């Protein structure tokens with residue numbers, strides 16, 4: 193198993209008028225070829241910014257201030273390792289990787305396509321941007337790709353406008369657009385969150401089968417551990433821009449260590465829980481994003497540390513506890 | 529699309545009828561009929577009153593008929609190109625307005641083009657480089673343009689070009705061309721004069737358009753589809769022009785309908801200052817001297833132009849925005 197992407201100590205800060213927001217604050221992980229890493233955490237914990245950093249599309253005033261994003265870049269048959277964090281985000285190199293080697297899909301199936309261009313126009317554009325193919329050839333490839341993601345009558349749908357498709361179909365079209373250049377990494381940022389449960393299951397199934405077919409690595413972002421469980425091989429729990437726990441999916445579900453992970457597990461919606469009522473069960477809210485927290489950011493909401501000052505004062509550190517299992521809980525990691 | 533256009537044209541008809549009724553009412557507004565006023569004026573100036581002419585005029589405008597018959601007669605004549613008689617100029621209205629109306633429309637169209645050509649690139653630049661010093665500078669200039677009354681701007685321009693450039697830029701033609709038949713030289717002469725009213729009337733609109741484009745584009749730049757396009761690896765300039773700009777400009781297309789009449793009325797005062805042979809000064813004068821057939825015809829034409837402008841912008845909007853086409857199909 194080969195590592196295709198290694199993120200080391202990534203820090204992304206937003207320099208806002210109201211102060212500094214440490215959206216991503218020292219995150220490290222690796223992504224293996226053909227595998228899925230799930231990133232889970234409440235809304236606002238920095239998941240999307242991690243994805244944006246890899247593509248180098250963090251919106252200003254956000255900036256990567258530290259860390260490496262080591263990517264096994266393939267060009268003309270040769271593989272070289274390049275640090276994406278060092279690239280000029282608007283430069284040619286970064287753009288040639290975006291969409292070709294690393295593609296991304298998003299939560300909003302309605303607004304993620306331009307409303308005034310056909311789906312086909314946008315898919316063909318993605319293909320012709322990176323590959324030297326004729327317009328007719330690109331159109332055929334687009335139709336073929338729409339068929340592969342399970343859109344009926346793709347030769348007609350390619351000329352449809354986004355509002356002429358249902359939410360599920362739109363997300364399928366979005367996946368077709370992302371995969372049309374056969375990328376090696378797909379970043380999926382909450383791709384099922386806006387869909388209802390049955391469609392959600394179909395999209396997950398589709399992504400799984402496409403992953404087998406195209407042998408791509410997936411970075412799957414969701415706030416819902418239930419969805420993460422469906423698709424991931426490995427899970428990374430993030431909170432306040434930091435990794436709280438990282439383990440294989442079975443470890444996370446069978447032997448979660450961090451109280452935050454446990455709280456997330458308890459809040460997983462059951463089959464019959466309506467969508468969007470998620471996570472109402474974790475008491476309290478995320479800390480103010482402008483705050484700097486030296487210790488565990490979950491301190492104060494955590495039900496287990498009982499005001500243990502070690503949790504508040506001990507500097508944050510992700511610690512190895514077992515094979516493929518890391519956790520950042522001072523109560524567990526710091527000998528007392 | 530075709531059915532949409534046809535339906536829109538049918539909707540226009542009642543609007544036009546309503547406008548014609550209002551125009552007619554305006555014509556009839558002054559107390560007494562205009563022949564009374566005309567004869568009074570003639571006798572006051574001591575001219576002889578030609579009874580035969582009077583009778584024929586009476587008949588032509590159906591002055592002895594009831595009101596609704598008069599309206600129908602007026603409308604019927606109007607449809608056949610007979611717009612009545614200007615008693616002040618003692619000429620058929622038709623001879624008075626033809627060229628002036630054409631000039632007004634020419635100036636308005638050129639102003640609209642000028643407005644778009646200037647405001648679209650500036651609006652895009654200001655949005656993409658929001659809060660840069662160039663953005664602040666353009667905003668500042670824009671507000672000055674917005675705040676300067678057209679007539680003042682016209683006077684300043686007249687004075688500057690006369691005092692420093694030795695040019696007399698009033699009017700639309702140099703004296704030697706004003707009565708000349710149309711040829712290439714006259715068109716060139718027109719172009720030489722045209723830019724002044726275009727710039728004067730256009731600046732305020734340009735400033736307004738810049739604000740609208742900038743605001744719309746700033747909204748669109750935050751939309752997820754921009755991020756999607758970015759994630760594809762599109763170069764930024766191409767991305768911005770193809771996606772958010774396209775969406776941000778759509779609503780502007782629908783403003784053509786109401787900018788046309790606004791431009792025409794904006795030109796009126798400028799035209800008085802610059803002494804332009806357009807509709808504005810003539811309409812103003814017709815209203816002041818209660819030359820109602822002339823005034824009513826103008827009002828009818830200008831309102832009809834507005835309706836036409838609205839139709840054009842609706843069709844354009846449906847053409848550039850598939851969502852509108854889609855809704856149009858749904859409604860059917």
Ligand SMILES: Nc1ncnc2c1ncn2[C@@H]1O[C@H](COP(=O)(O)OP(=O)(O)O)[C@@H](O)[C@H]1O
Nearest residue numbers: 206213215234235236237238239240241251481
């Ligand atoms: N464009 C932005 N401008 C300012 N702050 C941002 C922006 N995007 C994200 N942030 C900040 O970064 C933090 C993480 O955001 P995000 O990655 O979107 O969270 P998640 O995807 O986990 O819901 C939040 O605190 C948010 O305030």
Ligand SMILES: [Mg+2]
Nearest residue numbers: 236239240381
């Ligand atoms: Mg997010």
